[in-house]
Structure formats: C-alpha cells, structure tokens
Amino acid sequence: MTIWEAIEERHTVRQFTDEAVEEEALEALQERIRALNAEFGLKLSLHANEELQLWPGMTLFFSSGVENFILLAGPHGSKAAERVGYCGANLLLLAQQEGINTWWIGGTYSMKKVEGEAGGELYGVIAFGYGKEEGKPHRSKDAMRVSRYEGSEPEWFSRGVEAALLAPTAMNKQAFMITGKDAVVQVSYKAGAFSDVDRGIIKYFFEQGAGKENFRFADAE
Numbered sequence: 001m002t003i004w005e006a007i008e009e010r011h012t013v014r015q016f017t018d019e020a021v022e023e024e025a026l027e028a029l030q031e032r033i034r035a036l037n038a039e040f041g042l043k044l045s046l047h048a049n050e051e052l053q054l055w056p057g058m059t060l061f062f063s064s065g066v067e068n069f070i071l072l073a074g075p076h077g078s079k080a081a082e083r084v085g086y087c088g089a090n091l092l093l094l095a096q097q098e099g100i101n102t103w104w105i106g107g108t109y110s111m112k113k114v115e116g117e118a119g120g121e122l123y124g125v126i127a128f129g130y131g132k133e134e135g136k137p138h139r140s141k142d143a144m145r146v147s148r149y150e151g152s153e154p155e156w157f158s159r160g161v162e163a164a165l166l167a168p169t170a171m172n173k174q175a176f177m178i179t180g181k182d183a184v185v186q187v188s189y190k191a192g193a194f195s196d197v198d199r200g201i202i203k204y205f206f207e208q209g210a211g212k213e214n215f216r217f218a219d220a221e
C-alpha cells in the first residue's frame, strides 16, 4: 500500500476484534518508534496485548477491544507536543500500510493507569488493532478555507493540502491554516487543547502529500 493510499484509507476505528496483531507488524511499528524517539527526542512506547482503560462512557457506547496502544510521551512544551503529533501521524500511516486500524485518543482514557509507564509528559495514545470495520471518511472543510498560496498555486501544494484535509484532528476541528509562498510553507493552528499536537499531525500529512523535496517549512529547525 502506498503512503497516499494509506492517507486515503485511514479513518478512526473505535472497535477492534480480539485477533492478536501479527508479529511482523508489531516489529515494524517498534522499529519505527525506536527511530523516531532517537531522531526527535521523544518517549513513544508500544504496548501490545495490554488493555487500555478507557472512560466508562466510551466502552459503554462506542468502543471495544482496545488491547494494543502506543503511549505518546515526550518532554514538556509546545515544540515537543508538535513533534509528538508529527511522529504519531507517521505511526498512524505506517499502521495503515500494515493493515492495522488506529484511533488517536487525546483524553478519554484513564491516564492514571499508564502515566507511570509513559516516562515523560503524556500527550495521548494511539489505540490500534484489527478493526471490526474500516471507519468512514470524516466531514471535511474546503481547501479554499484552510489554505492560501501567494502566486500561482503549484500542484504539490494542492496535494499537500488535500492530504492535510484527510488527517485526523482533535474533534475533527481542522482548525489549521496552511500558507505558502516561493516553496516555503507555514502551518498554523487555532489555539486550543490539542493545537500543538494537531499542528504536528497536519505538517506530517501535508509533507507526505506535497513531497518533502518540493518545499520547506518556514519554522524548520
């Protein structure tokens, strides 16, 4: 599965079967996590065959079988939060390519239970496994409302925005603005509970759609 197919086919799934995730897929995720932690200074960790305790309302009404998850932890601060978003997005798409469904959970789980295991500030979790269904596309804003390119808009920019609009955001807010000029791209996100994490996710999806070689982010470190 190409990365573009993964972008199009990924949707949040909240109900999982009890089938164990294949060893090969777990290893691929584990290896990617190791590399991301090393490159971005994060504390992402994989937990397979371990139940994630959700808020009771969640399990009653719309979720089940969350027995695999990735803890998204790292240092404190908005830069680290953005990196968590960027790296978590990378893992969502890798999982999709491995035939695994995912659910990004910002807050509706029992943090107390896992905080000790996280080893850093906990920004959320990604639950994963084989979905009972594949999920469905989210309602989406129009590209015109969330992006602007000064001058004639290049094809890569439109593709990047298209990918960003397929990304998950907290409560599906899609409160981002992507602007571009002379192959320099700026992504901003309306301030809110998960805005730094969401901005990181949007940057990763944009980059996958646009192609890293075509532009640079204005705030690249």
Ligand SMILES: Cc1cc2nc3c(=O)[nH]c(=O)nc-3n(C[C@H](O)[C@H](O)[C@H](O)COP(=O)(O)O)c2cc1C
Residues within 6 Å of the ligand: 010, 011, 012, 013, 103, 104, 105, 106, 107, 108, 124, 135, 136, 137, 138, 166, 167, 168, 169, 170, 171, 172, 194, 197, 198, 201
């Ligand atoms: C940072 C973040 C936090 C989220 N937190 C929750 C959550 O606490 N509970 C939940 O059910 N879904 C949560 N979601 C999932 C979003 O609701 C979902 O991604 C969004 O509605 C878009 O749908 P899609 O993922 O199918 O494209 C979260 C997503 C993100 C990116």
